Amino acid sequence: MEILIKNIRVIDPYCKIDSIRDVLISGASFSQISKSIHKKNPKTIDGTGLWLIPGLIDMHCHLREPGNEGEETILSGSISAAAGGFTTICCMANTDPPVDNKVVAGYIFEKAKNAPIKVLPYGTITAGRKGTSLSPMGELSEAGVIGFSDDGNCVMDSLIFRRALEYSKPWGKIVISHSEDQILAKNGVMNEGILSTKLGLRGIPAEAEHIMVYRDISLAKLTGAKLHLAHLTTKKSLDLVREAKKEFKNITCEVAVHHLVLTEDALSNYDANAKVNPPLRTQQDIRALVKGIKENIIDAIVTDHAPHSEEEKGSGIENAPFGMIGFETALPLAMSLVKYGLKPIQIIEKLTIGPARVLKIQPGTITQGAEANCVIFDPEKEWVVTKDNILSQSKNTPFLNKKIKGKVLYTFHRGNIVYSDKSMSQNKGC
Amino acid sequence: MNWKRKDLLGLQDLSREDIEYILDTAVSFKEVSARPVKKVPALRGKTLVNLFFEPSTRTKTSFELAGKRLSADVLNFEVGTSSVSKGETIVDTARNIEAMKVDCFIVRHSVSGAPFLISNSVKAAVINAGDGCHEHPTQALLDLFTVREVFGKISGLRIAIIGDIFHSRVARSNIWGFTKLGAKVIVCGPPTLIPAGIEKIGVSVCYCLVEAIKNADIVYLLRLQKERQQENFFPSQSEYRDFFGFDMEKFNLAKNKFFLMHPGPMNRGLEISTETAEKENSLILQQVTNGIAVRMAVLYLTVRNIQ
Secondary structure, three states, X not given: OEEEEEEEEEEEOOOOEEEEEEEEEEOOEEEEEEOOOOOOOOEEEEOOXXXXXXXXXXXXXOOOOOOOOOOOOHHHHHHHHHHOOEEEEEEOOOOOOOOOOHXXXXXXXXXXXXXXXXXXXXXXXEHHHXXXXXXXXXXXXXXXXXXXXXXXXXXXXXXHHHHHHHHHHHHOOEEEEOOOOOOOOOOOOEEOOHHHHHHOOOEEOOHHHHHHXXXXXXHHHHHOOOEEEOOOOOHHHHHHHHHHHHHOOOEEEEEXXXXXXXXXXXXOOOOXXXXXXXXXXXXXXXXXXXXXXXXXXXXXXXOOEOOOOHHHHOOOOOOOOOXXXXXXXXXXHHHHHHHHOOOHHHHHHOOOHHHHHHHOOOOOOOOOOOEOOEEEEEEEEEEEOOOOOOOOOXXXXXXXXXXXXXEEEEEEEOOEEEEEOHHHHHHOOX | OOOOOOOEOOOOOOOHHHHHHHHHHHHHHHHHHHOOOOOOOOOOOOEEEEEEOOOOOHHHHHHHHHXXXXXXXXEEEEOOHHHHHOOOOHHHHHHHHHOOOOOEEEEEEOOOOHHHHHHOOOOOEEEEEEEOOOEOHHHHHHHHHHHHHHHOOOOOOEEEEEOOOOOOHHHHHHHHHHHHOOOEEEEEOOHHHOOOOHHHHOOEXXXXXXXXXXXXXXXXXXXXXXXXXXXXXOOOHHHHXXXXXXXXXXXXXXXXXXXXXXXXXXXEOXXXXXXXXOOOOEOHHHHHHHHHHHHHHHHHHHHOOOO
């Protein structure tokens, strides 16, 4: 099948292109990209006013299979991700049972065969994510995991974490730290400050993150292993990474979309959907994170998509689990950062080649011969997030019933349309 | 002034005028409880539900009596925390009861913000009877009422609130109430039990009890929850008593004419010594009496407009 996309703004950070092109997709790959393509009878999409972006990579999400299929499955999660423009997603290992052996990893790969996009699982750092003994990192590597993470838990024991970093080296895969001193953060619900005091909620001080970021960087330097710091939230954390990156190349880090667009104020009406870990911080932290993107201190923007049921989130904010869903709102929300002076291509870089470099996987690119993984995005289209239009099985987002500007219209994976916006399928025959 | 709010969730969002209006309304209701027939027909035909997710005796009783003295029907609905963890959300519980056509929920919950969730999803009035560490507005209102009764005013008074500020919804509501009405509030306790940034909401912080009560018109002692010791907020109960317990020695260092308050129930011999609790300048029982009048006023103002 051939699809011709006419007159579209191609934004491809890999080739550093940002200009209007015609793009022809033939079969699974891009067959032609030029200023004007004339072709008899291909299916045509008018790209006027729209953007064509390489398929996005989310290196941090949670699917709930195996264990909590009522909240999300590998299939439902990947359908939701496709709707957000993602063609590769990396799912965290905190399933039930966790991915701490090749059988569970194999189960996920097996299920992922039915997914419309590429799903790559992480393995755990420690057995059972308990933080006390190493997982079989060699076995997991050979089973194909993309890296190691106990996400949701910090490996509190510094000796175990040191051993994990050291032991992982022969396989060359990243070890991801959920950098948070969980003893200092104990029972915390939100960022510690005047707002937590007013709301009567226990706070998580920013220091809980800094302490562990410092420890993790120190251990990465000591061992020379590849450390990736997950979902950083504060200025101080970025300062530590900035310093470390000057002399040591094996450190990378990411920021979650919600930490870039929401502050702790999202909790002022006790919206449990805004309860995330690490917690939403302040406007000052957002400015520092944006600066981190500008200066390339931050390697990737992630969703940290974390589905939870309404029952769990409705049990009162202190009892509710941490996490919000994020696939379907990620790209438009990330694009809203242009208001801080970021260029679209800079933002897209952090959703494509940025994570690809961290993970050492092939980045998406819109060039002749490349696999046709791409997204058609309407930067102006406004839409309202509702329980009905969310494709994820869970609906836990503080953006529920809020208007968002920017919408993914199509997602292509290997030349197949794996998502098309309702308005598109109604009007045209694609 | 015309009261338009459906709910009373906290004092943070109320204006000085709102608070004074409730207190003024309570004055007329106080007299009802002094009559031989302690009942007025103000809320006849209305149904109030004491929806308590956390055990409470005096607050629940006080609301129940307040409702009954207004001729409302009062239902006590105690929800074990276990049934909540079995999948029914807070909102489910409230909607189920609302389906039985009730006019008001009086909500007590161990989780901060729980009454907000209910308020957003029911048409009935919602009164916060204490949520987590957040607010306990009717307690603060009855405290304000009592102080106003004793001093004839609140503006210009010095109020020292002593104890576990961190976990205290009573402290938070009282801080909002007293500062909005022009009093000077000093909070005092071990630094571990003073929450982050509290001075930014207009109170002074003091770690020394003697310093805090000097020149105070009201010494307000909070109940110490003994289980906090397990979390290492302070080394031991005896150390707490030595530094933050109110006894005769501290009593004698206080102002000549000061009054003692406590939200109850008291830990005698811990935050308050028996001797001081029974001094004639203790307002503790007057607080309890006034609780009925204030709660009658709050119920009357919010529930009468519910259709």
